[in-house]
Amino acid sequence: xxxxxxxxxxxxxxxxxxxxxxxxxxxxxxxxxxxxxxxxxxxxxxxxxxxxxxxxxxxxxxxxxxxxxxxxxxxxxxxxxxxxxxxxxxxxxxxxxxxxxxxxxxxxxxxxxxxxxxxxxxxxxxxxxxxxxxxxxxxxxxxxxxxxxxxxxxxxxxxxxxxxxxxxxxxxxxxxxxxxxxxxxxxxxxxxxxxxxxxxxxxxxxxxxxxxxxxxxxxxxxxxxxxxxxxxxxxxxxxxxxxxxxxxxxxxxxxxxxxxxxxxxxxxxxxxxxxxxxxxxxxxxxxxxxxxxxxxxxxxxxxxxxxxxxxxxxxxxxxxxxxxxxxxxxxxxxxxxxxxxxxxxxxxxxxxxxxxxxxxxxxxxxxxxxxxxxxxxxxxxxxxx
Amino acid sequence: xxxxxxxxxxxxxxxxxxxxxxxxxxxxxxxxxxxxxxxxxxxxxxxxxxxxxxxxxxxxxxxxxxxxxxxxxxxxxxxxxxxxxxxxxxxxxxxxxxxxxxxxxxxxxxxxxxxxxxxxxxxxxxxxxxxxxxxxxxxxxxxxxxxxxxxxxxxxxxxxxxxxxxxxxxxxxxxxxxxxxxxxxxxxxxxxxxxxxxxxxxxxxxxxxxxxxxxxxxxxxxxxxxxxxxxxxxxxxxxxxxxxxxxxxxxxxxxxxxxxxxxxxxxxxxxxxxxxxxxxxxxxxxxxxxxxxxxxxxxxxxxxxxxxxxxx
Numbered sequence: 001x002x003x004x005x006x007x008x009x010x011x012x013x014x015x016x017x018x019x020x021x022x023x024x025x026x027x028x029x030x031x032x033x034x035x036x037x038x039x040x041x042x043x044x045x046x047x048x049x050x051x052x053x054x055x056x057x058x059x060x061x062x063x064x065x066x067x068x069x070x071x072x073x074x075x076x077x078x079x080x081x082x083x084x085x086x087x088x089x090x091x092x093x094x095x096x097x098x099x100x101x102x103x104x105x106x107x108x109x110x111x112x113x114x115x116x117x118x119x120x121x122x123x124x125x126x127x128x129x130x131x132x133x134x135x136x137x138x139x140x141x142x143x144x145x146x147x148x149x150x151x152x153x154x155x156x157x158x159x160x161x162x163x164x165x166x167x168x169x170x171x172x173x174x175x176x177x178x179x180x181x182x183x184x185x186x187x188x189x190x191x192x193x194x195x196x197x198x199x200x201x202x203x204x205x206x207x208x209x210x211x212x213x214x215x216x217x218x219x220x221x222x223x224x225x226x227x228x229x230x231x232x233x234x235x236x237x238x239x240x241x242x243x244x245x246x247x248x249x250x251x252x253x254x255x256x257x258x259x260x261x262x263x264x265x266x267x268x269x270x271x272x273x274x275x276x277x278x279x280x281x282x283x284x285x286x287x288x289x290x291x292x293x294x295x296x297x298x299x300x301x302x303x304x305x306x307x308x309x310x311x312x313x314x315x316x317x318x319x320x321x322x323x324x325x326x327x328x329x330x331x332x333x334x335x336x337x338x339x340x341x342x343x344x345x346x347x348x349x350x351x352x353x354x355x356x357x358x359x360x361x362x363x364x365x366x367x368x369x370x371x372x373x374x375x376x377x378x379x380x381x382x383x384x385x
Numbered sequence: 386x387x388x389x390x391x392x393x394x395x396x397x398x399x400x401x402x403x404x405x406x407x408x409x410x411x412x413x414x415x416x417x418x419x420x421x422x423x424x425x426x427x428x429x430x431x432x433x434x435x436x437x438x439x440x441x442x443x444x445x446x447x448x449x450x451x452x453x454x455x456x457x458x459x460x461x462x463x464x465x466x467x468x469x470x471x472x473x474x475x476x477x478x479x480x481x482x483x484x485x486x487x488x489x490x491x492x493x494x495x496x497x498x499x500x501x502x503x504x505x506x507x508x509x510x511x512x513x514x515x516x517x518x519x520x521x522x523x524x525x526x527x528x529x530x531x532x533x534x535x536x537x538x539x540x541x542x543x544x545x546x547x548x549x550x551x552x553x554x555x556x557x558x559x560x561x562x563x564x565x566x567x568x569x570x571x572x573x574x575x576x577x578x579x580x581x582x583x584x585x586x587x588x589x590x591x592x593x594x595x596x597x598x599x600x601x602x603x604x605x606x607x608x609x610x611x612x613x614x615x616x617x618x619x620x621x622x623x624x625x626x627x628x629x630x631x632x633x634x635x636x637x638x639x640x641x642x643x644x645x646x647x648x649x650x651x652x653x654x655x656x657x658x659x660x661x662x663x664x665x666x667x668x669x670x671x672x673x674x675x676x677x678x679x680x681x682x683x684x685x686x687x688x689x690x691x692x693x694x695x696x697x
Contacts, residue, residue: 093605
């Protein structure tokens, strides 16, 4: 009964191919700033044409990791391989990577055109080639009529596009994006996310993006590495990260989730059904279909996402397992769905989300109602870490 | 979008229109009235004297103002005689040119020495920057005159420099440094005295620069030395211009340094002015010299102002 997660975005999964050669390889990388360990013995492979995200809270080392690839920082220990070549000690201006900076770092004294041409001019390309490429980039980011403007005459979104065009102009082997959309408003950010994905597909480049915005990482990436305190907690596809987080940290960091601590009362073999786990979460009994390493008596966490929890005023057929009785404590109306906070007699709160499928504002369930929360055996997760 | 608002005068006026308008005018008017009183009035007096004739009297020029009744007579006695004289005696033209030359060379030297200093200060760790700025300002705590005097003690033939060079063996015991009372001594004195005025505007321009611009340049394939000329230097131009103007203008009229450190052949307009005024007691001619000097210096100031406007 092991869960399988098929490809969600596209049929692209070189990381599952044991013969695939990684394009970028971080090998036992450690980076210390004085006493502070920013990156701690980290190993990570990124494949060609992959859209890879480094996701984590600020200070988790994701930016440091990216800056080491760009060459702005040198690892204290370990090595970085790009197409099999150790690039330690290679200065940034000789690396085939380009970066889009969080602050955009546009040259304020140069026009949009000059900014985009800057990298190409460093390669001493013929003037005509540079002009042609600049024009192509301007068209790509739809800024043709702004070519002669200075950065301070542009809006935030336009500056972001110039920065993108400038970093793409040299057709880098790897494009590094440091919180590229952080300064944009939500609508523009979502639009740009899809544009970034399109660009990456059309140009066939490898993108490495640093972000603390989990939605952004989920939207654009082929794979996500969730980082915490200088180490990678999980590397997986967005669907796996969301549906099968490997730890409480990842489950909690990505999306909304109910987490209940408990003890395993029985596992698969004893239950006669391999891949089944029964957990006692302080009087709340939970049954989950999941292969896991934990054995009877282990302290684990049971986690279930609110959208996988059903809410109903009627009691389910079997109230002894996977069910939770309580009072509607709070309702969050979010437009596309409503979030119900249900509080049991012992004070525990579980969240259930319900899609607002009709325009009926007068919902059948409201504050103070006594309701039943239920979930199926394959909705929840057992987290051992 | 904030930038657009900042550069839009209409929007700014709308934002500023909070208080009553006369208070704003008052704030602007006070410094201007002050400047008018203590700059324009003395200048007009000097201008008037420059059109007068020298006379053996107190004050040593004629005509003097004798009331509004004799105003027509007063104006009829003014003429351009002194200005014509300035063009006839090459001493004055040479003094002007020599001053400009010394000021130009000094400003260039100041830039060459001040720029690396300012750059090093701007790139120093944030924690020690205030100390570095403090050290640059430190010389101001003693009198300018005393500091220039101190250079006499260093540069004179039997001074500290000679002693040092003899001690380390670079000079024989019978040799002496022959810098004092030459143009070299003047350059040393000027560069020493004006260095803070060059370093501080440069530092403030360089310190504002976003380090990520240099990282971006490097990332795009630009090695550091090239990035200096493509990014750092162009962005520091306002500081370069401000520092150069702040140094060039007073150096041109400098009197104390060439008088104390320079030789008899060090020709500077400040010294000539002094001689005319106090030596020859020719106030009208000295005033004409001063007026021409002012006009010469107004031109670079206007260029500077124009540049500032462009930057803003």
